[in-house]
Amino acid sequence: MGIDVLARGSDGYEANRGAFNVLLSQDPARIVTPRDARDVADAIAYAKAEGLRIGAQRTGHSAEPLGDLSDTLLLRTAAMSGVSIDADRRIARVGSGALWGDLVPQASDMGFAAAHGSSPTVGIVGYSLGGGVGWYGRKHGLQCNLVTAIELVDAAGNERRVDADNDPELFWAMRGSAGDFGIVTALEFELLPVHEVFAGALFFPVERMSEVFGAWHAFTAAAPDEITSLARIMNFPPIPEIPEPMRGKSFAIIEAVALLGEAEATEVLAPLRDLGPAMDSFAVQPPAGISGLHMDPPEPAPYAAYGMLLNELPGEALDAFVGAVGPDSGTHLLSVEIRHDGGAMARSGPGNGAMDCLPGEFLMFGVNVVPDPSAMAPTKAWLGAMEDAMKPWDAGRYLNFSDESEDIAVAYPPATVERLRAAKSKYDSENFFHAAHPVVSG
Numbered sequence: 001m002g003i004d005v006l007a008r009g010s011d012g013y014e015a016n017r018g019a020f021n022v023l024l025s026q027d028p029a030r031i032v033t034p035r036d037a038r039d040v041a042d043a044i045a046y047a048k049a050e051g052l053r054i055g056a057q058r059t060g061h062s063a064e065p066l067g068d069l070s071d072t073l074l075l076r077t078a079a080m081s082g083v084s085i086d087a088d089r090r091i092a093r094v095g096s097g098a099l100w101g102d103l104v105p106q107a108s109d110m111g112f113a114a115a116h117g118s119s120p121t122v123g124i125v126g127y128s129l130g131g132g133v134g135w136y137g138r139k140h141g142l143q144c145n146l147v148t149a150i151e152l153v154d155a156a157g158n159e160r161r162v163d164a165d166n167d168p169e170l171f172w173a174m175r176g177s178a179g180d181f182g183i184v185t186a187l188e189f190e191l192l193p194v195h196e197v198f199a200g201a202l203f204f205p206v207e208r209m210s211e212v213f214g215a216w217h218a219f220t221a222a223a224p225d226e227i228t229s230l231a232r233i234m235n236f237p238p239i240p241e242i243p244e245p246m247r248g249k250s251f252a253i254i255e256a257v258a259l260l261g262e263a264e265a266t267e268v269l270a271p272l273r274d275l276g277p278a279m280d281s282f283a284v285q286p287p288a289g290i291s292g293l294h295m296d297p298p299e300p301a302p303y304a305a306y307g308m309l310l311n312e313l314p315g316e317a318l319d320a321f322v323g324a325v326g327p328d329s330g331t332h333l334l335s336v337e338i339r340h341d342g343g344a345m346a347r348s349g350p351g352n353g354a355m356d357c358l359p360g361e362f363l364m365f366g367v368n369v370v371p372d373p374s375a376m377a378p379t380k381a382w383l384g385a386m387e388d389a390m391k392p393w394d395a396g397r398y399l400n401f402s403d404e405s406e407d408i409a410v411a412y413p414p415a416t417v418e419r420l421r422a423a424k425s426k427y428d429s430e431n432f433f434h435a436a437h438p439v440v441s442g
Contacts, residue, residue: 003042005073006031016076019060021403023302023370026063028074035079037185040153044183047073048432055434056183058097058123060300062130065405065436072434075183077125085110085191091148093188096125101291108288113194115143118294125187129179130400131355133363135199135257135290136192138228138343144175145352146190152182155432159185164351173423173439175353177408178399180435181427198265199257199290200282202272206233206250206327212275213318213338216254219271220361225343227268229256232337233325234295237369245279250327256282257290303334304376305367306383307401309360310338310393317393324389325366331382336366354416360395399437406437 006013007030016033017026029052032043047054055066056075080095083103087110092103101120107113117127117134129150132143140146149163150171160182162171173181204212216231223229231254238248254272258265262284266273273280310317323329325336345358366386368379397410409417424431424439431438 003032003034003039003046005046006033017074018300019063020300021060021063021303022300023304024060024063026060026066026069026074028069028072030073031076032073033076033079037151037153037159040075040183040185041157041159043073043075044153044155044157053432053434054183056096058126059099059121061122061126062400062403062436064403066434067405069434077123080185082186085112087112090191090193091188092191093186094124095186096123096184098124100124100127104291105288107191108286111193111195112191113197113287114189114191115140115146116291119296119298120291121296121298125184126178127400128187128189129174129177129184131176131358131398133339133341133345133358133398133400135197135228135293136194136259137341137345138223138225139259140192141344141347141349142176142352142355142358143189144355145349147175147187147353148190149188150174150179150184151186152179152184154182155428155430169423170427172353173420173427176355177353177420177439178435178437180433180437180439181423182433194259194287196284196286197257197290198260198262198269198282198284199293200255200280201293202254202275202277202282203246203279204252204254204275204277206235206252209233209252209326210318210322212252212254213322214315215272215275217313217318220340223340224260224268226259227256227265228340228343229254230337230339232335233327234335235332237334251278255293257293302370303367304370304379304383305365305401305403306387307363307365307398307403308387308390309341309358309395309398310362310364310390311395312361313338313393317390320389320392321364321386324385325382329385331385333366333368333379333382333386335368336386337364339363339365354412354420356416358398363398363401364390365401402437408437408439411437 016031034040053072077097081097082095084093100116115134128143235250236246325331420439
């Protein structure tokens, strides 16, 4: 067996156990850093011999739902980060350790975009198999449904490649369930024929939040699928890493990416840009140019977060949201946003995976930095107030945005839950694979 197994106290264990949320202390029974599928198969054999479960992790985003790892061999996949692009077929192949930042610039230089999310430092595999809500979603759908092939090692240690023709049931189950059926070693997926976008952000004084969010919500009612947008408030901390125009200030912000020519996009976005923002960054740019649009932190940080899918929002819903997190609420979360979903993300498709489409019209997410333990209680109270205010419009959960382990019934229709549980019984009846939001066999 050619793998190096890291036990507690051994060289390398401490450096490989961390999560993206530095408040979490992951303490797996053992850690392995595989280089290829053969190493993964060896790790599976080792785990079975030692009576351990097994799970995989790249960056440690959404690590909290994994819970106790004391009986688990954790695979950290950073060494499996290869990226290749078949331009003729418009297909990318990535190893399980690849980040969006490893792929997007290459694809952009070749005249393609990928259905990535808001952060270049997120792992492609976890994002993709958990659904994948990104900047092109309203036009091109969820990233999980752009996946064309999955390479994995199953519970028996067999290396397998599954697609629409080779074990289509496993291929269906993996796409959208976060992959609770094997250890993924590589993915292939479609790239998008996009060589430039019209994208940017509008910054307004936070005191205008009610007006700005109302105008944005009215805009979404008629927005074409070519435009994916969100509205948020951000309370920037007074730290040197924040650019001076934003440092220590609060803003209501609209962000959008348009898959339209500049003239048409300018016309469609005019009702928002004509509101008179303090800053307007909209411009034509290559796909790689939007990697930092959402201003996600590139490095691990201490934080707490909460997400919820929302149904169509009447006026009283926006009033409730502003009341819970707006400038007069006393809430000081770092960021609270509502993303416009719908479009292709809301439409079923005959070849789609377990996450066929996303329920609701919007996706809410709130997060706060928790620099010391005393900040956790008010952060939880603010997130709880946001949740309570929006419960009447609750449409379920998007598990990639959930920092708590959830029953999959909150994320999928009953028929999908039943089918996933049947697949779990078939492919992993002993629940050998340790996942964040487990598919419990029925």
